Amino acid sequence: xxxxxxxxxxxxxxxxxxxxxxxxxxxxxxxxxxxxxxxxxxxxxxxxxxxxxxxxxxxxxxxxxxxxxxxxxxxxxxxxxxxxxxxxxxxxxxxxxxxxxxxxxxxxxxxxxxxxxxxxxxxxxxxxxxxxxx
Numbered sequence: 183x184x185x186x187x188x189x190x191x192x193x194x195x196x197x198x199x200x201x202x203x204x205x206x207x208x209x210x211x212x213x214x215x216x217x218x219x220x221x222x223x224x225x226x227x228x229x230x231x232x233x234x235x236x237x238x239x240x241x242x243x244x245x246x247x248x249x250x251x252x253x254x255x256x257x258x259x260x261x262x263x264x265x266x267x268x269x270x271x272x273x274x275x276x277x278x279x280x281x282x283x284x285x286x287x288x289x290x291x292x293x294x295x296x297x298x299x300x301x302x303x304x305x306x307x308x309x310x311x312x313x314x315x316x
Contacts, residue, residue, distance in 0.1 A: 213298055214273055215281055221263045225251065230291060233279035234271040238264075248280070 215229035224232065227249035237245045238260070244267070247255040260267070275284050282291045299305070 213302070214270060215295060216299070216304075217266055218270060218281070221266045222246075222258045222260075224258065225249070226292070226295070230282050230288060230295075231280050232270065234267050234274055234281075235279055238267060 215226065218224055218229040218232060219226065222244055224246055228246050229249075231249035232246065233248070237247075239245050241264075242260055243257040244260050245255065245257055250256060270281060274281055277284055282288055286294065
């Protein structure tokens with residue numbers, strides 16, 4: 183029984199450690215989409231396609247209109263997370279307004295993003311994966 187508890191504790195520690203590394207990586211475009219996912223519960227594609235300067239139409243709601251499942255727009259409460267949106271706006275692409283850098287296509291950015299997550303221990307095979315961030 184003690185072995186199960188200690189392995190569960192170790193697993194929980196690894197998950198928290200990976201999450202904290204991602205959450206605390208300020209101003210890194212490589213991981214910033216993860217912060218949007220964690221803060222607002224948006225999906226990966228939604229975080230890539232989010233245009234922060236256009237998405238805040240109301241100070242209390244975030245309009246998620248691009249990259250949504252089934253193409254259905256939705257709104258997410260902002261609550262006290264405006265600082266994350268301001269940081270996203272400062273990192274956004276000057277041409278498209280999204281969080282995908284100018285020098286990469288959406289596919290290239292997605293591949294790069296998964297690569298960076300893997301370096302932080304977040305993988306599909308692992309216990310914490312990209313969907314678990316949100």
